[in-house]
Amino acid sequence: MHVDAVVVGAGIVGASCAFFLAQEGLKVALVERGGIASGTSGSGEGNILVSDKEPGAELALAQQGCLVWKRLASILPDDFEFEEKGGVVVAETDEHLHALTRRTSALGGAGVTAHLLTSSELRELEPHLAHDLAGAAYFPQDAQVQPMLACAALVKHARQHGALLLDYTEVIAVERDKQGAICGMLTSKGPITTPRLINAAGPWSSQISALVGLDLPIQPRKGHVVVTEPLPRLVLHKVFEASYSETVNTSDTIPQVASVVEGTKSGTILLGSSRQLVGFDSTIEVPVVQAIVRRAVRYFPILAHAHALRTYVGFRPFAPDHLPVIGEEPDVPGYYINTGHEGAGIGLGPISGKLLSQLILGQALDMDLAPFLPTRFQKGGVRS
Numbered sequence: 147m148h149v150d151a152v153v154v155g156a157g158i159v160g161a162s163c164a165f166f167l168a169q170e171g172l173k174v175a176l177v178e179r180g181g182i183a184s185g186t187s188g189s190g191e192g193n194i195l196v197s198d199k200e201p202g203a204e205l206a207l208a209q210q211g212c213l214v215w216k217r218l219a220s221i222l223p224d225d226f227e228f229e230e231k232g233g234v235v236v237a238e239t240d241e242h243l244h245a246l247t248r249r250t251s252a253l254g255g256a257g258v259t260a261h262l263l264t265s266s267e268l269r270e271l272e273p274h275l276a277h278d279l280a281g282a283a284y285f286p287q288d289a290q291v292q293p294m295l296a297c298a299a300l301v302k303h304a305r306q307h308g309a310l311l312l313d314y315t316e317v318i319a320v321e322r323d324k325q326g327a328i329c330g331m332l333t334s335k336g337p338i339t340t341p342r343l344i345n346a347a348g349p350w351s352s353q354i355s356a357l358v359g360l361d362l363p364i365q366p367r368k369g370h371v372v373v374t375e376p377l378p379r380l381v382l383h384k385v386f387e388a389s390y391s392e393t394v395n396t397s398d399t400i401p402q403v404a405s406v407v408e409g410t411k412s413g414t415i416l417l418g419s420s421r422q423l424v425g426f427d428s429t430i431e432v433p434v435v436q437a438i439v440r441r442a443v444r445y446f447p448i449l450a451h452a453h454a455l456r457t458y459v460g461f462r463p464f465a466p467d468h469l470p471v472i473g474e475e476p477d478v479p480g481y482y483i484n485t486g487h488e489g490a491g492i493g494l495g496p497i498s499g500k501l502l503s504q505l506i507l508g509q510a511l512d513m514d515l516a517p518f519l520p521t522r523f524q525k526g527g528v529r530s
Protein backbone atom coordinates (compact mmCIF):
# COMPACT_ATOMS: atom_id res chain seq x y z
CA MET A 147 0.00 0.00 0.00
CA HIS A 148 1.26 3.50 -0.79
CA VAL A 149 -0.19 6.69 0.72
CA ASP A 150 0.82 10.36 0.91
CA ALA A 151 0.82 10.33 4.72
CA VAL A 152 0.39 7.87 7.59
CA VAL A 153 -1.11 9.22 10.81
CA VAL A 154 -0.33 7.00 13.81
CA GLY A 155 -3.09 7.11 16.44
CA ALA A 156 -6.85 7.63 16.08
CA GLY A 157 -7.31 9.78 19.17
CA ILE A 158 -8.52 13.36 18.88
CA VAL A 159 -5.16 14.59 17.56
CA GLY A 160 -4.70 11.88 14.90
CA ALA A 161 -8.37 12.08 13.89
CA SER A 162 -7.99 15.85 13.45
CA CYS A 163 -4.79 15.47 11.39
CA ALA A 164 -6.49 12.90 9.14
CA PHE A 165 -9.58 15.11 8.82
CA PHE A 166 -7.72 18.24 7.69
CA LEU A 167 -5.20 16.44 5.45
CA ALA A 168 -7.85 14.33 3.71
CA GLN A 169 -10.00 17.39 3.19
CA GLU A 170 -7.08 18.98 1.33
CA GLY A 171 -6.84 15.96 -0.98
CA LEU A 172 -3.95 14.01 0.54
CA LYS A 173 -4.24 10.22 0.50
CA VAL A 174 -4.04 9.44 4.23
CA ALA A 175 -3.89 6.17 6.19
CA LEU A 176 -4.92 6.47 9.84
CA VAL A 177 -3.26 3.57 11.66
CA GLU A 178 -4.59 2.71 15.12
CA ARG A 179 -3.66 -0.35 17.16
CA GLY A 180 -7.06 -0.36 18.92
CA GLY A 181 -10.36 1.22 17.94
CA ILE A 182 -11.10 4.92 17.40
CA ALA A 183 -10.48 6.85 20.66
CA SER A 184 -9.26 3.73 22.46
CA GLY A 185 -6.37 5.66 24.05
CA THR A 186 -6.51 8.80 26.19
CA SER A 187 -9.20 10.44 24.07
CA GLY A 188 -11.63 7.78 25.26
CA SER A 189 -10.73 8.20 28.92
CA GLY A 190 -10.73 11.92 29.52
CA GLU A 191 -13.39 14.55 29.87
CA GLY A 192 -14.41 16.80 27.02
CA ASN A 193 -13.70 20.32 28.15
CA ILE A 194 -12.57 22.95 25.69
CA LEU A 195 -11.07 25.49 28.02
CA VAL A 196 -9.49 28.90 27.91
CA SER A 197 -10.05 29.55 31.63
CA ASP A 198 -7.34 27.16 32.89
CA LYS A 199 -4.52 28.52 30.68
CA GLU A 200 -1.92 31.17 31.48
CA PRO A 201 -1.47 34.07 29.03
CA GLY A 202 1.05 32.88 26.43
CA ALA A 203 1.47 30.36 23.64
CA GLU A 204 -0.89 27.66 24.97
CA LEU A 205 -3.66 30.17 25.62
CA ALA A 206 -3.29 31.55 22.08
CA LEU A 207 -3.59 27.97 20.76
CA ALA A 208 -6.65 27.37 22.96
CA GLN A 209 -8.33 30.56 21.72
CA GLN A 210 -7.84 29.44 18.11
CA GLY A 211 -8.93 25.95 19.20
CA CYS A 212 -12.29 27.23 20.43
CA LEU A 213 -12.91 28.82 17.03
CA VAL A 214 -12.06 25.59 15.20
CA TRP A 215 -14.43 23.56 17.42
CA LYS A 216 -17.19 26.09 16.84
CA ARG A 217 -16.66 25.81 13.09
CA LEU A 218 -16.61 21.99 13.19
CA ALA A 219 -19.84 21.96 15.19
CA SER A 220 -21.45 24.20 12.59
CA ILE A 221 -20.28 22.33 9.46
CA LEU A 222 -20.45 18.67 10.55
CA PRO A 223 -23.91 17.12 10.72
CA ASP A 224 -22.91 14.70 13.50
CA ASP A 225 -23.94 15.36 17.10
CA PHE A 226 -20.85 15.23 19.30
CA GLU A 227 -22.53 17.14 22.11
CA PHE A 228 -20.71 20.42 21.51
CA GLU A 229 -22.01 22.88 24.05
CA GLU A 230 -20.74 26.38 24.82
CA LYS A 231 -21.77 26.05 28.42
CA GLY A 232 -19.14 28.34 30.02
CA GLY A 233 -16.82 27.68 32.93
CA VAL A 234 -17.10 28.75 36.56
CA VAL A 235 -13.89 28.93 38.59
CA VAL A 236 -14.50 28.94 42.33
CA ALA A 237 -12.27 30.26 45.12
CA GLU A 238 -12.54 28.57 48.49
CA THR A 239 -10.62 31.16 50.52
CA ASP A 240 -9.81 34.88 50.34
CA GLU A 241 -6.26 33.97 49.32
CA HIS A 242 -7.57 31.91 46.40
CA LEU A 243 -9.93 34.74 45.48
CA HIS A 244 -7.04 37.23 45.29
CA ALA A 245 -5.17 34.86 42.97
CA LEU A 246 -8.32 34.29 40.90
CA THR A 247 -8.91 38.04 40.63
CA ARG A 248 -5.37 38.51 39.29
CA ARG A 249 -5.78 35.61 36.83
CA THR A 250 -9.14 36.87 35.60
CA SER A 251 -7.68 40.27 34.87
CA ALA A 252 -4.56 38.79 33.17
CA LEU A 253 -6.71 36.52 30.99
CA GLY A 254 -9.01 39.46 30.20
CA GLY A 255 -5.91 41.36 29.02
CA ALA A 256 -5.11 38.44 26.70
CA GLY A 257 -8.51 38.59 25.03
CA VAL A 258 -10.42 36.05 27.14
CA THR A 259 -13.95 37.04 28.14
CA ALA A 260 -14.00 36.73 31.92
CA HIS A 261 -15.60 38.41 34.88
CA LEU A 262 -15.83 38.01 38.63
CA LEU A 263 -19.25 37.00 39.93
CA THR A 264 -21.25 38.48 42.77
CA SER A 265 -22.66 35.89 45.15
CA SER A 266 -26.16 36.31 43.71
CA GLU A 267 -24.84 35.86 40.14
CA LEU A 268 -22.99 32.73 41.27
CA ARG A 269 -26.12 31.36 42.92
CA GLU A 270 -28.03 31.94 39.70
CA LEU A 271 -25.40 30.22 37.53
CA GLU A 272 -24.85 27.24 39.86
CA PRO A 273 -27.65 26.97 42.44
CA HIS A 274 -26.19 23.85 44.09
CA LEU A 275 -22.72 25.23 44.86
CA ALA A 276 -21.73 25.50 48.54
CA HIS A 277 -22.75 28.84 50.07
CA ASP A 278 -19.53 29.57 51.97
CA LEU A 279 -17.16 30.17 49.05
CA ALA A 280 -15.02 33.31 48.92
CA GLY A 281 -15.94 34.07 45.29
CA ALA A 282 -15.92 32.91 41.68
CA ALA A 283 -15.29 33.98 38.10
CA TYR A 284 -17.18 33.16 34.91
CA PHE A 285 -15.59 32.29 31.54
CA PRO A 286 -18.37 32.08 28.91
CA GLN A 287 -16.03 30.87 26.12
CA ASP A 288 -15.38 27.50 27.82
CA ALA A 289 -17.18 24.70 26.00
CA GLN A 290 -17.57 20.92 26.04
CA VAL A 291 -17.80 17.97 23.64
CA GLN A 292 -18.19 14.22 23.98
CA PRO A 293 -14.66 13.22 22.91
CA MET A 294 -15.42 9.73 21.56
CA LEU A 295 -18.30 10.99 19.43
CA ALA A 296 -16.10 13.85 18.22
CA CYS A 297 -13.26 11.47 17.21
CA ALA A 298 -15.73 9.22 15.40
CA ALA A 299 -17.20 12.20 13.51
CA LEU A 300 -13.77 13.47 12.41
CA VAL A 301 -12.69 9.99 11.25
CA LYS A 302 -15.98 9.48 9.42
CA HIS A 303 -15.51 12.70 7.46
CA ALA A 304 -11.83 11.98 6.80
CA ARG A 305 -12.92 8.64 5.29
CA GLN A 306 -15.53 10.39 3.17
CA HIS A 307 -12.59 12.37 1.75
CA GLY A 308 -10.69 9.19 0.95
CA ALA A 309 -8.75 8.50 4.17
CA LEU A 310 -8.18 4.84 5.04
CA LEU A 311 -8.81 3.75 8.62
CA LEU A 312 -6.54 0.82 9.54
CA ASP A 313 -7.79 0.02 13.03
CA TYR A 314 -6.52 -2.85 15.17
CA THR A 315 -3.25 -2.35 13.30
CA GLU A 316 -0.02 -1.55 15.14
CA VAL A 317 2.99 0.31 13.74
CA ILE A 318 5.94 -1.88 14.67
CA ALA A 319 8.84 -0.47 12.63
CA VAL A 320 9.65 2.69 10.67
CA GLU A 321 11.78 2.79 7.54
CA ARG A 322 14.06 5.63 6.46
CA ASP A 323 15.86 6.01 3.14
CA LYS A 324 19.59 6.59 2.59
CA GLN A 325 19.16 10.32 3.25
CA GLY A 326 17.41 9.53 6.53
CA ALA A 327 13.95 10.58 5.31
CA ILE A 328 10.79 8.63 6.12
CA CYS A 329 9.95 6.14 3.36
CA GLY A 330 7.61 3.65 4.98
CA MET A 331 6.70 1.50 7.92
CA LEU A 332 5.84 -2.01 8.92
CA THR A 333 2.53 -2.61 10.62
CA SER A 334 1.10 -5.72 12.24
CA LYS A 335 -0.91 -6.17 9.02
CA GLY A 336 1.85 -5.48 6.50
CA PRO A 337 4.06 -2.74 5.04
CA ILE A 338 3.01 0.75 3.94
CA THR A 339 5.19 3.03 1.82
CA THR A 340 4.84 6.76 2.43
CA PRO A 341 7.03 9.88 2.51
CA ARG A 342 5.27 11.22 5.64
CA LEU A 343 4.71 9.83 9.12
CA ILE A 344 2.66 11.84 11.62
CA ASN A 345 3.17 10.76 15.19
CA ALA A 346 -0.14 11.37 16.99
CA ALA A 347 0.29 8.51 19.44
CA GLY A 348 -0.44 10.62 22.54
CA PRO A 349 1.23 9.26 25.69
CA TRP A 350 2.83 6.51 23.55
CA SER A 351 4.40 8.99 21.11
CA SER A 352 7.91 8.55 22.57
CA GLN A 353 7.66 4.87 21.50
CA ILE A 354 6.94 5.89 17.90
CA SER A 355 9.83 8.38 18.02
CA ALA A 356 12.09 5.58 19.27
CA LEU A 357 11.14 3.56 16.14
CA VAL A 358 12.28 6.57 14.07
CA GLY A 359 15.51 6.74 16.08
CA LEU A 360 14.76 9.85 18.12
CA ASP A 361 14.14 10.68 21.75
CA LEU A 362 10.90 12.49 22.52
CA PRO A 363 10.40 13.37 26.20
CA ILE A 364 6.67 12.66 26.42
CA GLN A 365 5.50 10.84 29.55
CA PRO A 366 2.09 9.52 30.59
CA ARG A 367 0.50 11.64 33.33
CA LYS A 368 -2.13 9.58 35.09
CA GLY A 369 -5.56 10.96 35.95
CA HIS A 370 -8.60 9.46 37.69
CA VAL A 371 -12.22 10.28 36.82
CA VAL A 372 -15.25 9.32 38.93
CA VAL A 373 -18.56 9.07 37.05
CA THR A 374 -21.82 9.39 38.98
CA GLU A 375 -25.11 7.72 38.19
CA PRO A 376 -27.34 9.78 35.83
CA LEU A 377 -28.87 12.62 37.86
CA PRO A 378 -31.12 15.59 37.16
CA ARG A 379 -29.06 18.60 35.97
CA LEU A 380 -27.35 19.66 39.20
CA VAL A 381 -24.17 21.09 37.65
CA LEU A 382 -24.84 23.48 34.80
CA HIS A 383 -21.32 24.61 33.83
CA LYS A 384 -17.81 23.31 33.96
CA VAL A 385 -16.89 24.10 37.58
CA PHE A 386 -13.37 23.88 38.90
CA GLU A 387 -11.48 25.19 41.86
CA ALA A 388 -9.03 28.05 41.45
CA SER A 389 -6.03 25.92 42.46
CA TYR A 390 -6.64 23.57 39.46
CA SER A 391 -4.32 25.56 37.17
CA GLU A 392 -1.49 25.22 39.72
CA THR A 393 -1.80 21.41 39.72
CA VAL A 394 -1.65 21.40 35.91
CA ASN A 395 1.60 23.35 35.98
CA THR A 396 3.48 21.17 38.48
CA SER A 397 5.65 18.21 37.49
CA ASP A 398 5.17 16.24 40.72
CA THR A 399 5.14 12.47 41.03
CA ILE A 400 2.88 12.58 44.10
CA PRO A 401 -0.85 12.85 43.30
CA GLN A 402 -2.12 16.40 42.76
CA VAL A 403 -5.87 16.67 43.24
CA ALA A 404 -8.02 19.70 42.42
CA SER A 405 -11.75 19.60 42.01
CA VAL A 406 -13.29 19.64 38.55
CA VAL A 407 -17.03 18.93 38.33
CA GLU A 408 -19.15 18.86 35.22
CA GLY A 409 -22.48 17.51 34.11
CA THR A 410 -22.92 15.69 30.81
CA LYS A 411 -25.86 15.51 28.43
CA SER A 412 -26.53 11.93 29.53
CA GLY A 413 -27.04 13.09 33.13
CA THR A 414 -23.87 11.60 34.61
CA ILE A 415 -21.56 13.99 36.46
CA LEU A 416 -17.81 13.66 35.93
CA LEU A 417 -15.63 14.28 38.97
CA GLY A 418 -11.92 14.95 38.59
CA SER A 419 -9.12 15.53 38.68
CA SER A 420 -5.81 14.01 39.69
CA ARG A 421 -2.33 14.19 38.18
CA GLN A 422 0.57 11.79 38.78
CA LEU A 423 3.74 10.89 36.88
CA VAL A 424 3.80 7.14 37.59
CA GLY A 425 4.24 5.61 34.14
CA PHE A 426 1.41 3.50 32.67
CA ASP A 427 0.27 2.18 36.07
CA SER A 428 -3.50 1.86 35.63
CA THR A 429 -4.29 0.91 39.23
CA ILE A 430 -7.31 2.75 40.58
CA GLU A 431 -5.99 4.29 43.79
CA VAL A 432 -8.61 4.52 46.51
CA PRO A 433 -6.99 7.46 48.41
CA VAL A 434 -6.90 9.48 45.18
CA VAL A 435 -10.55 8.62 44.43
CA GLN A 436 -11.52 9.57 47.99
CA ALA A 437 -9.73 12.91 47.66
CA ILE A 438 -11.55 13.64 44.37
CA VAL A 439 -14.93 12.80 45.88
CA ARG A 440 -14.22 14.81 49.06
CA ARG A 441 -13.32 17.91 47.05
CA ALA A 442 -16.40 17.53 44.81
CA VAL A 443 -18.73 17.24 47.82
CA ARG A 444 -16.99 20.24 49.40
CA TYR A 445 -18.13 22.34 46.43
CA PHE A 446 -21.41 20.54 45.67
CA PRO A 447 -22.74 19.20 49.02
CA ILE A 448 -25.76 17.73 47.20
CA LEU A 449 -23.43 15.15 45.61
CA ALA A 450 -22.92 13.51 49.02
CA HIS A 451 -26.06 11.50 48.21
CA ALA A 452 -25.04 10.52 44.67
CA HIS A 453 -23.79 7.05 43.76
CA ALA A 454 -20.68 6.48 41.67
CA LEU A 455 -21.27 4.43 38.54
CA ARG A 456 -17.61 3.80 37.79
CA THR A 457 -14.09 5.13 38.16
CA TYR A 458 -11.42 4.99 35.47
CA VAL A 459 -7.94 6.25 34.77
CA GLY A 460 -6.36 7.76 31.67
CA PHE A 461 -2.88 8.96 30.70
CA ARG A 462 -2.31 12.52 29.56
CA PRO A 463 0.59 13.04 27.12
CA PHE A 464 2.87 15.25 29.22
CA ALA A 465 5.82 17.31 27.93
CA PRO A 466 8.37 18.59 30.46
CA ASP A 467 7.76 22.24 29.53
CA HIS A 468 3.95 21.81 29.60
CA LEU A 469 3.51 22.73 25.93
CA PRO A 470 2.29 20.63 22.99
CA VAL A 471 4.83 19.45 20.42
CA ILE A 472 3.75 20.29 16.86
CA GLY A 473 6.00 20.30 13.81
CA GLU A 474 8.52 18.48 11.63
CA GLU A 475 11.79 16.99 12.88
CA PRO A 476 14.36 18.67 10.59
CA ASP A 477 16.82 15.76 10.94
CA VAL A 478 14.25 13.28 9.62
CA PRO A 479 12.46 14.74 6.59
CA GLY A 480 8.85 13.57 6.50
CA TYR A 481 8.64 12.90 10.24
CA TYR A 482 5.99 15.09 11.89
CA ILE A 483 5.00 15.15 15.56
CA ASN A 484 1.69 16.25 17.06
CA THR A 485 1.48 15.36 20.73
CA GLY A 486 2.10 16.54 24.31
CA HIS A 487 -1.29 18.20 24.81
CA GLU A 488 -1.50 16.91 28.42
CA GLY A 489 -4.91 17.71 29.92
CA ALA A 490 -6.01 19.91 27.03
CA GLY A 491 -5.83 17.64 23.99
CA ILE A 492 -9.56 17.55 23.37
CA GLY A 493 -9.70 21.33 23.24
CA LEU A 494 -6.44 21.67 21.31
CA GLY A 495 -6.64 18.59 19.03
CA PRO A 496 -8.51 20.11 16.06
CA ILE A 497 -6.45 23.33 15.91
CA SER A 498 -3.25 21.26 16.22
CA GLY A 499 -4.38 18.98 13.38
CA LYS A 500 -5.27 21.99 11.26
CA LEU A 501 -1.90 23.68 11.87
CA LEU A 502 0.06 20.52 11.07
CA SER A 503 -1.95 20.05 7.89
CA GLN A 504 -1.15 23.65 6.89
CA LEU A 505 2.55 23.05 7.61
CA ILE A 506 2.65 19.84 5.54
CA LEU A 507 0.84 21.44 2.62
CA GLY A 508 2.97 24.61 2.70
CA GLN A 509 -0.08 26.78 3.40
CA ALA A 510 -0.15 29.97 5.47
CA LEU A 511 -0.34 29.01 9.15
CA ASP A 512 -3.24 30.22 11.30
CA MET A 513 -0.65 30.98 13.99
CA ASP A 514 3.08 30.82 14.65
CA LEU A 515 4.26 27.30 15.52
CA ALA A 516 7.62 28.42 16.96
CA PRO A 517 6.77 27.77 20.66
CA PHE A 518 5.63 24.22 19.83
CA LEU A 519 8.36 22.96 17.50
CA PRO A 520 9.98 19.62 18.41
CA THR A 521 13.43 21.17 17.85
CA ARG A 522 13.21 22.65 21.35
CA PHE A 523 14.15 19.19 22.69
CA GLN A 524 16.85 18.59 20.11
CA LYS A 525 20.05 18.86 22.15
CA GLY A 526 21.47 15.38 21.71
CA GLY A 527 18.05 14.02 20.76
CA VAL A 528 18.99 12.27 17.52
CA ARG A 529 20.22 8.75 18.19
CA SER A 530 20.78 7.47 14.66
Ligand SMILES: Cc1cc2nc3c(=O)[nH]c(=O)nc-3n(C[C@H](O)[C@H](O)[C@H](O)COP(=O)(O)OP(=O)(O)OC[C@H]3O[C@@H](n4cnc5c(N)ncnc54)[C@H](O)[C@@H]3O)c2cc1C
Nearest residue numbers: 155157159185186187190191193317348460490491492493
Ligand atom coordinates in the same frame (compact mmCIF):
# COMPACT_ATOMS: atom_id res chain seq x y z
C1 LIG B 1 -8.61 12.05 33.31
C2 LIG B 1 -8.40 12.91 32.10
C3 LIG B 1 -9.24 13.99 31.87
C4 LIG B 1 -9.04 14.79 30.75
N1 LIG B 1 -9.89 15.83 30.51
C5 LIG B 1 -9.70 16.63 29.43
C6 LIG B 1 -10.57 17.70 29.16
O1 LIG B 1 -11.55 17.92 29.85
N2 LIG B 1 -10.30 18.50 28.08
C7 LIG B 1 -9.22 18.28 27.28
O2 LIG B 1 -9.01 19.05 26.34
N3 LIG B 1 -8.40 17.24 27.50
C8 LIG B 1 -8.60 16.42 28.55
N4 LIG B 1 -7.75 15.39 28.81
C9 LIG B 1 -6.59 15.23 27.94
C10 LIG B 1 -6.96 14.62 26.63
O3 LIG B 1 -7.79 13.50 26.84
C11 LIG B 1 -5.66 14.23 25.89
O4 LIG B 1 -4.79 15.35 25.81
C12 LIG B 1 -5.99 13.78 24.47
O5 LIG B 1 -6.97 12.78 24.50
C13 LIG B 1 -4.74 13.25 23.79
O6 LIG B 1 -5.15 12.83 22.51
P1 LIG B 1 -4.14 12.13 21.53
O7 LIG B 1 -4.87 11.91 20.26
O8 LIG B 1 -2.85 12.86 21.52
O9 LIG B 1 -3.80 10.73 22.25
P2 LIG B 1 -4.67 9.39 22.35
O10 LIG B 1 -6.10 9.67 22.43
O11 LIG B 1 -4.06 8.57 23.44
O12 LIG B 1 -4.41 8.70 20.95
C14 LIG B 1 -3.19 8.06 20.65
C15 LIG B 1 -3.53 6.75 19.96
O13 LIG B 1 -2.32 6.17 19.45
C16 LIG B 1 -2.51 4.77 19.43
N5 LIG B 1 -1.20 4.13 19.31
C17 LIG B 1 -0.17 4.17 20.19
N6 LIG B 1 0.87 3.46 19.72
C18 LIG B 1 0.51 2.96 18.51
C19 LIG B 1 1.16 2.15 17.54
N7 LIG B 1 2.41 1.69 17.71
N8 LIG B 1 0.48 1.82 16.41
C20 LIG B 1 -0.79 2.27 16.21
N9 LIG B 1 -1.46 3.04 17.11
C21 LIG B 1 -0.81 3.39 18.24
C22 LIG B 1 -3.20 4.50 20.77
O14 LIG B 1 -3.88 3.26 20.75
C23 LIG B 1 -4.12 5.70 20.90
O15 LIG B 1 -5.45 5.41 20.49
C24 LIG B 1 -7.96 14.53 29.88
C25 LIG B 1 -7.15 13.42 30.09
C26 LIG B 1 -7.37 12.60 31.18
C27 LIG B 1 -6.49 11.41 31.38
